[in-house]
Amino acid sequence: MGKPGISDYNDYWDDRIERKHYQYTDVHRKIVEVVSEVLGKEKARVLDCGVGPGHVFKELSGLYETYGLEISEKVFSLYTFDTSRIQIWDLNNGLPSFNPPLDxxxxxxxxxxxxxxxxFLGHVRKNLARNGWFVGVIPNxxxxxxRLKFLFGTFPPISGAHVNFQTGPTFEKMVVAQGFVLRQLTTPKNTIRARIWPTVFSQDLIYVFQKSET
Known part of the structure; x- marks a missing residue:
């Protein structure tokens, strides 16, 4: 077995573009909805870490002063909007400094x-303004x-691009330990069971944290 993770993000995006795996999804829709609920109509500075296909960045740019970080140059071929506030950046190097801090x-x-x-979370906290927000989305x-595949001895179709694995509760504890307070756990799915028990019935988990005072 090879080393986990992605060795070349330009190749990664070449493959996704060829397969047209960059469409607008309910995850993108829900992120924009959550950010709009948190920030309202006030002026705010937002950073999208990992712009990807650009759907979230594009929508939020119409609402807020939005910046983006993206590791791949190839994915820029998908962008039909102003990219002057998107920087090529490897998030394994933390975050560039933002002054004034981000909301x-x-x-x-x-x-x-x-x-x-x-x-990485330490860099997030450092670059947030007082009472700033962190929206973290993880695959569940x-x-x-x-769970059913594990039960019957089959490894589920989890991407080999993953370098680390976290359950929802593990991710929550990790973020809280870095100086955040959980304000909301939500899901892009509209089913009743997913809303009641997202850590079991949602494929993606959307966590909304606020920077703590200490």
């Missing part, structure tokens, strides 16, 4: 790609379909 930082389905997620490795 909200998004990390959507990228924490599991990082060699040092705890170190404890989704009930995956």
């Amino acid at each position: 909200l930082i998004i990390a959507s389905r990228i924490v599991h790609h990082l060699a040092d997620p705890v170190g 490795i404890c989704y009930y379909h995956h």
Whole structure:
């Protein structure tokens, strides 16, 4: 078995673009909805860590002063909007310094790609304004379909791009330990069971944290 993770993100995006695996999804929709609920209509500075196909960045740019970090140059071929506030950046190196600090930082389905997620969260906290927000989105490795596969001795279809694995509760504890308070756990799914028990019945988990005072 090879080393986990992605060795070349340009190749990774070449493959995704070829397969047209970059469409707007309910996850993108829900992130924009959550950010809009948290920040309202006030002026705010937002950072999208891992711009990816650009759906969230594009929508939030129409609402807030939005910045982006993206590791791959190839994915820029998908962008049909102003990219002057998107910087090529490897999040394994933390975050560039933002002055003034940011009001909200998004990390959507990228924490599991990082060699040092705890170190990354330290950079997130450092770059947030007082009472700033962190929206973390993770794939749910404890989704009930995956649990059933484990039960019958089959490894679920979890991407080999993952460098680290976290359950929802593990991710929550890790973020809280770095100086955040959980304000909301939600899901892009609209089913009743997913809303009641997202850590079992949702494929993606959306956590909303606020920077603590200490």
